[in-house]
Amino acid sequence: MAIRIPELNEVLFTGRLTRDPDNRMTQRGQTVCAFSVAVGRRYLDNASGEWKEETAFVDVTLWTPSESLKEKLRKGTPVMVQGRLVMNEFTDKSGVNRKVLRVNARRVQVFQADGTVQSEPSTGDTPEAAEIAEDDVPF
Secondary structure, eight states: OOOOOOOOOOEEEEEEESSOOEEEEOTTSOEEEEEEEEEEEEEEOTTTOOEEEEEEEEEEEEESOOHHHHHHOOTTOEEEEEEEEEEEEEEOTTSOEEEEEEEEEEEEEEEOTTSOEEEEEOOSOOOOGGGOOGGGOOO
């Protein structure tokens, strides 16, 4: 008898943008904002007893971002991202099939210099992977 587990696809992380976002429109006229977030982790290495740091770089897609959010997102901006993991498959320019794991953001919060937080939910429906035509993927 197989154990049935609930399906849960939810991610929440904080970090800083590694580059200015790529704001584009799909052929269907939907606005999309793509950026990458550096997510750090500090841990104690049991073997050496030293503190070490590691960084993961997470690609994020935000569908239908507000104009105010697009103005605030710049390289180095501290953010918190909430969303779900999606696997994008495509063929690169050399004809090789590739897969990329990304986060489709449901909410992006920008941390301001004064300590306040600006929360921006996605204002449009997030297209399901099966509904996105190859020409609609803007990156």
